[in-house]
Amino acid sequence: MTKQTHPTPMLDELEKGPWPSFISGIKRLRDQHPDGRVSGVANDLLGQLEHSYETRKGYWKGGTVSVFGYGSGIIPRFSEVGSAFPASKEFHTLRVQPPAGNYYTTDSLRQLAESWEKWGSGLVTFHGQTGNIMFIGASTENTQHFFDDINEYGWDLGGAGPCVRTGQSCVGSARCEQSNIDEMRVHRTLLNNFTDDVHRPSLPYKFKFKVSGCPNDCMNSIERSDFAIIGTWRDDMKVEQKEVKEYVAKKGRQYIVDNVIARCPTKALSLAEDDTLEVDNRNCVRCMHCLNVMPKALSPGDDKGATLLLGGKRTLKIGDLMGTVIVPFIKLETPEDYERLVEIAENTIDFWAENGLEHERCGEMIERIGLVNFLEGIGLDVDPNMITDPRTSSYVRTDDWEDEAARWFEHKQSRQAATA
Numbered sequence: 001m002t003k004q005t006h007p008t009p010m011l012d013e014l015e016k017g018p019w020p021s022f023i024s025g026i027k028r029l030r031d032q033h034p035d036g037r038v039s040g041v042a043n044d045l046l047g048q049l050e051h052s053y054e055t056r057k058g059y060w061k062g063g064t065v066s067v068f069g070y071g072s073g074i075i076p077r078f079s080e081v082g083s084a085f086p087a088s089k090e091f092h093t094l095r096v097q098p099p100a101g102n103y104y105t106t107d108s109l110r111q112l113a114e115s116w117e118k119w120g121s122g123l124v125t126f127h128g129q130t131g132n133i134m135f136i137g138a139s140t141e142n143t144q145h146f147f148d149d150i151n152e153y154g155w156d157l158g159g160a161g162p163c164v165r166t167g168q169s170c171v172g173s174a175r176c177e178q179s180n181i182d183e184m185r186v187h188r189t190l191l192n193n194f195t196d197d198v199h200r201p202s203l204p205y206k207f208k209f210k211v212s213g214c215p216n217d218c219m220n221s222i223e224r225s226d227f228a229i230i231g232t233w234r235d236d237m238k239v240e241q242k243e244v245k246e247y248v249a250k251k252g253r254q255y256i257v258d259n260v261i262a263r264c265p266t267k268a269l270s271l272a273e274d275d276t277l278e279v280d281n282r283n284c285v286r287c288m289h290c291l292n293v294m295p296k297a298l299s300p301g302d303d304k305g306a307t308l309l310l311g312g313k314r315t316l317k318i319g320d321l322m323g324t325v326i327v328p329f330i331k332l333e334t335p336e337d338y339e340r341l342v343e344i345a346e347n348t349i350d351f352w353a354e355n356g357l358e359h360e361r362c363g364e365m366i367e368r369i370g371l372v373n374f375l376e377g378i379g380l381d382v383d384p385n386m387i388t389d390p391r392t393s394s395y396v397r398t399d400d401w402e403d404e405a406a407r408w409f410e411h412k413q414s415r416q417a418a419t420a
Contacts, residue, residue, distance in 0.1 A: 006047030044085035073157030095132035095158035100184035119146035131168035132158035163201035172213035179213035180231030180304040204356035228309040233301035243297035311363025321363040328385035347378040
């Protein structure tokens with residue numbers, strides 16, 4: 001050991017109990033590299049954290065750190081007690097973009113780990129909320145060395161600051177039978193197109209893309225991303241009645257009624273006397289519950305595509321927001337379909353960049369200026385399928401339905417005539 005280890009009685013308490021502790025991981029880095037730089041960094045990091053617990057104060061401050069040619073991708077952290085803990089006085093985080101769907105080879109992971117132990121602290125998080133690999137703990141000088149190292153064999157920095165952030169996509173069509181789109185192609189198409197906006201912050205605030213292949217939304221994109229792409233289908237759900245009967249025979253009729261039929265939010269399912277499943281597809285809202293419970297019997301339809309939602313985010317100016325549907329259904333099969341997707345994304349970001357306030361997310365801008373103004377700004381027609389709360393709150397009022405419907409169709413015809 002290059003120096004005496006700092007005593008950490010308070011941190012030791014965090015290792016007690018049934019759950020793994022991040023303290024144990026940092027201690028392993030310290031103890032498994034007894035004669036190296038990584039050990040010293042881990043030791044002083046533990047010392048500063050213990051000091052923070054003792055004084056109940058945080059001692060990290062920000063600043064500006066970047067690599068040549070990039071304006072983002074690094075989160076600066078400088079210690080205010082660096083004189084007492086010099087090995088960790090600079091502890092910057094580098095965000096690195098993962099492969100779409102988080103697919104890695106073991107060789108690529110080993111290569112990244114070796115580069116990080118060479119130039120950083122050895123601490124890694126897979127993955128941050130934005131979707132990046134988070135390499136935590138590098139000095140200002142070593143950030144450039146580490147980036148040069150990994151960039152040489154194909155990795156790129158992710159987003160940080162007021163920019164387009166690193167996207168996330170689920171494992172999707174590679175492994176999941178519920179998938180309705182090519183999630184990884186959507187992910188790479190969007191991020192490749194907006195690479196310059198990822199590396200050079202020039203927006204009011206951050207903008208996130210997340211891609212989920214079905215309405216299960218394993219990426220939590222509806223509440224975590226400004227631009228959510230959710231795979232769906234618009235024809236009838238596929239039903240294998242033989243599998244339904246086998247499931248009824250195995251679990252019992254009452255079990256199916258209690259756990260499938262009764263849990264359909266729109267009462268679109270019913271079990272016939274001959275143990276076949278009847279589906280009212282017109283009222284199905286794609287909640288995915290029945291498909292998850294009986295995956296062999298039920299599966300998505302054949303007319304597959306995606307729903308686009310805008311404006312999801314966590315608390316900032318006006319509280320948490322869920323994404324609002326702006327395109328109820330779009331096919332994603334041909335190159336032209338993907339060009340249309342990119343066009344909608346570009347129009348959205350350009351309009352928000354021009355009209356958003358400083359530190360204002362896209363969803364907050366929509367709340368401020370109104371959805372109709374936003375849709376007109378990006379060139380999309382209002383659609384009756386854009387509803388914030390199914391069956392209860394439509395943008396088309398029902399108390400004076402005839403007048404509102406006439407105005408909507410008149411507006412639609414006028415826009416079509418203008419673009420003809």
